[in-house]
Amino acid sequence: MTKPEYDIYTDGACSGNPGPGGWAAVIMHGDKKEEISGYEKMTTNQRMELQAAVEALKQVPPGSKVRLHSDSAYLVNCFNQGWMTRWEKNGWLSAKGQPVENKDLWEQLAELTTKNKVEWIKVKGHSTDRLNQRCDQLAREAIVGAGGAENRENKTGYAGNEEACPGPDHYLSENYSTMNDKAPGSKTFSVNPKKRRIGLLTGGGDCPGLNAVIRAVVKSAGYSYHTEVVGFNDGFRGLVENNAGLIDDLAVSGILARGGTILGTSNRDNPFDYRPSGSPDYRDTGLDRSGDALKNLDNWGIECLVVIGGDGSLLLAHRFSELGVPVIGIPKTIDNDLPATDVTFGFDSAVTTATEAIDKIHTTAESHHRVMVVEVMGRDAGWIALHAGMAGGGDIILIPELPFDYSCIVDKINERNRWGKKFSIIVVAEGAYPAGTGPVYKTKGSMERLGGIGETVAREIEIRTDMESRATVLGHLQRGGSPTSYDRILATRFGFKAVELFSEGFCNRMVCLKGDKIDSVLLEKAVEGSKQVDPAGELVKAALAVGTSFGVPLEALS
Ligand code: F6P
Numbered sequence: 001m002t003k004p005e006y007d008i009y010t011d012g013a014c015s016g017n018p019g020p021g022g023w024a025a026v027i028m029h030g031d032k033k034e035e036i037s038g039y040e041k042m043t044t045n046q047r048m049e050l051q052a053a054v055e056a057l058k059q060v061p062p063g064s065k066v067r068l069h070s071d072s073a074y075l076v077n078c079f080n081q082g083w084m085t086r087w088e089k090n091g092w093l094s095a096k097g098q099p100v101e102n103k104d105l106w107e108q109l110a111e112l113t114t115k116n117k118v119e120w121i122k123v124k125g126h127s128t129d130r131l132n133q134r135c136d137q138l139a140r141e142a143i144v145g146a147g148g149a150e151n152r153e154n155k156t157g158y159a160g161n162e163e164a165c166p167g168p169d170h171y172l173s174e175n176y177s178t179m180n181d182k183a184p185g186s187k188t189f190s191v192n193p194k195k196r197r198i199g200l201l202t203g204g205g206d207c208p209g210l211n212a213v214i215r216a217v218v219k220s221a222g223y224s225y226h227t228e229v230v231g232f233n234d235g236f237r238g239l240v241e242n243n244a245g246l247i248d249d250l251a252v253s254g255i256l257a258r259g260g261t262i263l264g265t266s267n268r269d270n271p272f273d274y275r276p277s278g279s280p281d282y283r284d285t286g287l288d289r290s291g292d293a294l295k296n297l298d299n300w301g302i303e304c305l306v307v308i309g310g311d312g313s314l315l316l317a318h319r320f321s322e323l324g325v326p327v328i329g330i331p332k333t334i335d336n337d338l339p340a341t342d343v344t345f346g347f348d349s350a351v352t353t354a355t356e357a358i359d360k361i362h363t364t365a366e367s368h369h370r371v372m373v374v375e376v377m378g379r380d381a382g383w384i385a386l387h388a389g390m391a392g393g394g395d396i397i398l399i400p401e402l403p404f405d406y407s408c409i410v411d412k413i414n415e416r417n418r419w420g421k422k423f424s425i426i427v428v429a430e431g432a433y434p435a436g437t438g439p440v441y442k443t444k445g446s447m448e449r450l451g452g453i454g455e456t457v458a459r460e461i462e463i464r465t466d467m468e469s470r471a472t473v474l475g476h477l478q479r480g481g482s483p484t485s486y487d488r489i490l491a492t493r494f495g496f497k498a499v500e501l502f503s504e505g506f507c508n509r510m511v512c513l514k515g516d517k518i519d520s521v522l523l524e525k526a527v528e529g530s531k532q533v534d535p536a537g538e539l540v541k542a543a544l545a546v547g548t549s550f551g552v553p554l555e556a557l558s
Contacts, residue, residue: 014048021040021042021045033505130298200232200305205265214252217499218248237277272289290319306330309330326507337381376428389543396549431450454472498511
């Protein structure tokens, strides 16, 4: 069969055979994951295996291509070896002329498989497949949750625990008169008394609004979705080292306005290429510790990992999703360079900080008749420089998207002098550079970090004009402090949306802002490329219209 439209994983479980039974299925359709489960008061394991397949197939539209993954030899053999077709032809009589056991379900299954193109896959007995394991867990929870063995008998009556299970006779004689009647009040689907669990980590550079997202995830999970949150400390390092704990409501109280992240973060740790903490040289080859991360997720019973991060962390999240971990991404970066969202949280706060700094630097520029250069962050994108430059009234804005020419900068400074403006403000992005050269880096060991272009520009101004020039590097000030109200709101909307996606069964998506709406995109799309300033775009046009120079000839922008 070519790629199926639906992958269905099923399992059944029984407390003794016959006994109270549960069944469950996980239905994967593209990036959508749905879990269903149910319970029968008095049944057999085989019947539960069948029930899981029947109920799951009922969920898919007729005509769908379906691959069913079951760990039941009973089911798979009956289907694959043509028994089911034979029985159907015989009017559901076995070779000995006896009615086939579970005839009602086989009939339904025959009808459902005729309607759909179904292929069966047997997964290794007591399955090693993560999604089949999940079904097993849900099926067992369904038994207990619907008042099954444990509640009724005050015993753990799971299969595999025969001593604790009172056994078939008990159920047949005392408590249950009919086979297969559903427990009073039990729901067919999603009998899940236990709180669900998601994991949460913050990765990459810190950024205002991280705590606001953590708070939104923890509060909406707890208040609205019966879900608890396990926080991994220090980004992916915590996931590998199992440095983690439950985050309760109290832990997120009062953090909305606080900068940084209560979980800690790291922009160096990669579970697939893992080095000891503080490794001096990041060119050293690391170890693949992703297996440890998977084990930790399993041990915590985490159904979905929520990763708050920029491009690097989201790429790692995507790699975990390829290993079968359901993941949801939340886009964070002051740089605003992620293409799948109009805005990342943290950007507005960084721009606000940079704007305030430019406002203050105006004082010295004016008083001393100097050219003041303000270097802002942003990596290879000029978003912070452009926004803060426009908001702070920068006379010259230099961005990586428009490699500049010193003679244009000098022309602008001289033009201002002629108009009686004996000072100028230059806002330069850390990734900006003169045409024909490349970005300026500071090197430490094997690590290269952008930085230094502000000083270079100030030096050149002093050489090329008779004015004094000074550079100020805003650096990590832009990542610190309290998030703006815009970022607090965006962070809250993102956090809530991530939990909502999880509860609706979506995974492997990143939440995003499109226009004024919160939406989501496939994670694999979200990690493609980066978003840069459009030199021909409306923002640049508006800045030019009010006399701002980009350090390039005007013709270059038309
Ligand atoms: O991506 C956010 C950012 O602040 C960039 O703007 C900057 O280039 C980089 O991180 C600095 O990283 P670090 O804190 O590791 O020096």
